[in-house]
Amino acid sequence: MVLQSVARQTPTTKAPEPTLGTDLIPKERYISKEFMELEWERMWTKVWNVAGRESDIPNVGDYFTTELGPESFLIVREAEDKVRAFYNVCPHRGNQIRNAGMGHAESFQCAYHFFEFNLDGSKKFVPDEDTFTQGVPQETALTEVPCDTWGGWVWFNMNPEAEPLMEFLGEIPEHLDPYHFDQQYLVSDQTILWDCNWKTSVDAFNEVYHVQGIHPQILESIDDIHVQIDLYERHNRYLVPFGLLSPRYPNQEDLTRALREMLSAAGVDPETFEGGPADVRPAIQASVKKYGAEHGIDLSDLNDDQLSDDYHYYIFPNITLNTHHSGVMLFRQRPHATDPNKMYYDLQNFIRIPEGSDPPPRPVHSTHKHGEVSLGLGLDQDSYNLPRVQKGMQSRSFKGLLINYRERRIRHMHKVIDDYLEGPDR
Numbered sequence: 001m002v003l004q005s006v007a008r009q010t011p012t013t014k015a016p017e018p019t020l021g022t023d024l025i026p027k028e029r030y031i032s033k034e035f036m037e038l039e040w041e042r043m044w045t046k047v048w049n050v051a052g053r054e055s056d057i058p059n060v061g062d063y064f065t066t067e068l069g070p071e072s073f074l075i076v077r078e079a080e081d082k083v084r085a086f087y088n089v090c091p092h093r094g095n096q097i098r099n100a101g102m103g104h105a106e107s108f109q110c111a112y113h114f115f116e117f118n119l120d121g122s123k124k125f126v127p128d129e130d131t132f133t134q135g136v137p138q139e140t141a142l143t144e145v146p147c148d149t150w151g152g153w154v155w156f157n158m159n160p161e162a163e164p165l166m167e168f169l170g171e172i173p174e175h176l177d178p179y180h181f182d183q184q185y186l187v188s189d190q191t192i193l194w195d196c197n198w199k200t201s202v203d204a205f206n207e208v209y210h211v212q213g214i215h216p217q218i219l220e221s222i223d224d225i226h227v228q229i230d231l232y233e234r235h236n237r238y239l240v241p242f243g244l245l246s247p248r249y250p251n252q253e254d255l256t257r258a259l260r261e262m263l264s265a266a267g268v269d270p271e272t273f274e275g276g277p278a279d280v281r282p283a284i285q286a287s288v289k290k291y292g293a294e295h296g297i298d299l300s301d302l303n304d305d306q307l308s309d310d311y312h313y314y315i316f317p318n319i320t321l322n323t324h325h326s327g328v329m330l331f332r333q334r335p336h337a338t339d340p341n342k343m344y345y346d347l348q349n350f351i352r353i354p355e356g357s358d359p360p361p362r363p364v365h366s367t368h369k370h371g372e373v374s375l376g377l378g379l380d381q382d383s384y385n386l387p388r389v390q391k392g393m394q395s396r397s398f399k400g401l402l403i404n405y406r407e408r409r410i411r412h413m414h415k416v417i418d419d420y421l422e423g424p425d426r
């Protein structure tokens with residue numbers, strides 16, 4: 001008997017709702033140094049973190065650094081099939097082994113006194129070793145942390161006893177492998193130092209309740225009401241229908257400019273399009289399916305809704321994936337080293353390319369301050385708001401975050417933070 005492989009598709013079943021209560025979320029979680037430190041000790045140092053893209057280190061000896069809170073890590077391809085992660089710290093007197101960035105090395109020589117380490121982190125050479133009268137223990141090495149890959153990303157965990165990455169990710173690979181992230185290419189890469197807590201930024205993308213407030217233009221092309229929310233053990237998602245009018249939009253007969261632009265982007269000429277607003281989403285889905293087949297982009301693992309919608313995933317604690325049929329927009333929110341009122345917002349766009357075509361060149365990474373560059377209308381609206389929220393939360397008048405049912409992904413994130421803060425050591 002020949003066993004047929006069954007294509008795995010993203011499950012769409014609604015997850016059972018956990019009980020999360022209705023209490024105010026204490027504002028101290030966003031503004032206090034003490035909470036920030038607790039979060040670092042009990043949560044950040046125990047979770048799997050995205051370090052960067054595996055394709056940035058294709059050859060043995062290639063490396064990049066990644067910064068998280070007060071730490072820096074060195075991610076190295078030690079062998080064709082082995083990527084390792086180390087604290088970017090010399091065990092001699094603490095100098096950083098490499099400046100932030102990426103490069104290639106045969107070995108890692110510290111620039112201060114020339115201690116040298118192999119690509120597996122082990123000691124290679126110590127100048128004047130006999131002058132260390134106490135001896136230099138053979139274990140003197142770069143301190144390694146657990147490291148693995150999924151989706152084309154390198155992940156690391158500061159907890160030496162960490163559960164395997166796949167266990168941490170839970171349902172995520174099953175849900176998102178149909179998008180084939182490992183075949184996607186980075187086309188933009190920015191970091192912005194935002195004037196808010198990392199969670200203020202996460203929250204801004206985990207509810208669509210604010211669309212009617214700060215993004216009125218988006219009401220012209222998404223349904224911000226009929227959004228399925230699924231809260232899992234650690235991670236969560238919402239499925240946002242694109243290519244239709246919001247029920248809040250005043251004229252339900254209006255084939256808006258945004259809908260016409262979406263049609264056009266999907267390869268449908270809006271001038272000859274005969275349908276109304278409700279016909280746009282199916283037309284986009286049909287056209288994208290045809291486009292994929294004609295252009296060698298295999299979209300067969302995706303359901304029809306995924307050809308138009310944003311399957312928006314939050315991988316606890318700081319990865320947001322806006323997944324679309326042929327690309328993904330990734331946000332990574334990194335805590336600041338010392339200030340709960342600041343964070344690093346990494347914004348990256350990835351695209352799928354037709355089979356056999358050349359990958360686009362890797363974009364140069366750029367770093368900016370809050371408001372210094374435009375990120376596009378929608379993200380500019382979000383980022384304008386964030387320092388104001390962060391400041392308002394510090395007012396003595398503000399009691400805590402009053403969260404509604406549509407905003408419950410925020411409550412869920414705090415529950416998972418508490419699982420780390422109050423739970424057993426991981």
Ligand code: FES
Nearest residue numbers: 090092093110113
């Ligand atoms: S601090 Fe690195 S060799 Fe001295």
Ligand SMILES: [Fe+2]
Nearest residue numbers: 204210215382
């Ligand atoms: Fe927004």
